[in-house]
Amino acid sequence: MIEALQFEFMRNAVAAALLASLLCGIIGSFVVVNRLVFLAGGIAHAAYGGIGIAFFFGIPYMYGTIGVALTAAILMTAVAIKAKNRSDTFIGVLWAVGMATGVILLDFTPGYHTDLMSYLFGSILAVPTADIVWMCALGAATLVLTLLFYRDILAISYDAEFARLRGVPVNTVYFLFIVLVAVSIVFIIRVAGLILVIALLTIPPYIAEKYARSLMTMMILAVILAVVFNLTGLWLSYNHDLTSGATIILVAAAGFFLSFLLDFVLFTFRKNHSHKNGIPPEKA
Template sequence: MDIIELLDYAFFRNALLGSFFASIACGIIGTYVVTRRLVFISGGITHASFGGLGIGFYFGLNPIFSAMIFSVFSAFGIQWLSRKQGVREDSAIAVFWSLGMAVGIMLTFLTSGYAPNLSEYLFGNILTITRTDIVSLAILTSVLFLFFAVNYHAIVSVSFDTQFAQTRRVNTRFIEYAMMLFVAVTIVLSIRLVGIVLLMSLITVPQMTANLFTVNYSRIIYLSVGVSFVACVVGLLLSYYLNVPSGAFIIFVLIVMFFAGKIVKIWNPGSSKQSSA
């Protein structure tokens, strides 16, 4: 079966659309995460979302909705513990990371019967993306575009130097909490692509690849979106033909692209990065 024939299937079209919008959202949010060095915070939020999934399974709620609420509170909780309660940031991450996983495991096992689609949330299955998921990702992408258009310079300032941003009278607390909210929502809405276990790579590796060729903030966003979407499409097609999990193959393709970029830089050391954010 060729690619044209695959497009006749609704599940494949949904997968492509979901990949497109998720790539944009992850490209925007991931650039902030990598620039602010919040990779482990994003990992903590990602794994904490499992607690929300467990709550959804146990109480019969929409697991994505419950995971989103739990992730948002975890993101704010990490900020609150590390900023207001004198707890080290890595310790605060560990608290909510462990809490989410513990709650998720307990409630999943206490749920009557077995959650048949649990593996889709843990390891991802891009072919299960629904129209509702696509609409949610499209709305998130639109909101992110609007928020960045209005607050771009403030976001860049906070991303590189929070103290400097404060001297410029930037409302850093608003930017930080708003971005943590977007990080949590983006993570949860992207779970179906690669799953909780591998999702952290989707919001870091494309940005690392883009950063090999530019340090310009906006260019990193554009390049990482492109890298992420190409990896999703290639990973989706190869996983279909090779009959392997799509989420793992997407991340594998991302890693291959990163190392390919490193090789290009090694063989072409004279190429300079585009400077200035």
């Protein structure tokens, strides 16, 4: 791996992996504790419509995807606030319509297109330096906003009604973070693909949530886990010439199951341990 770093594409890949980890750990924790995984999936898939639009109208790819991702994110969130009980259906519809629009628009566009596979699994080994710069900016913005609004985010995620009573501008802060979710998703898709973005947004925060005592530690732990999964996956894919995105997902999935195993072992150990000391086992 170290000698591989002499190649620019590999340095970029490592940088992209680290930045994606930072975004996924923070934004993913927000997504997981607010139960927005389905919404995040919807944004990611609908963004494919943006690729179609970009190619059809001949505008830069990034404008198309960010535009569509933001529109979808804001529509979905507005519906989720107005009509809580039906929002999943609406997200499902936008999810499918976005993708279908992308596919049809690409059909109408003459010439060769980026294939669906690279959109699904990304191409972390082909990230241009310009994207790294953008991701740096996005990572810095996410860090600053999270630190500034940490107490508000915590209150909104835990008990939005109470936060509102205490004078927190709940909807404004919520939309601000939904915008961050949408933009982050677009950048991570670009480097790592649609499937990886969902896996990375959910798996590290999910594992972290079990061991963390606060949202802050959950975010930090999730970033660390994402770094471990990303770099391990990258190293394995480089050494064994495997598709990087898919390798990273499988490493993350292995981590996911390992954490289950660890829980089980810890639970059994505690049970036996407390039995030996004559203390009844803790109630779960």
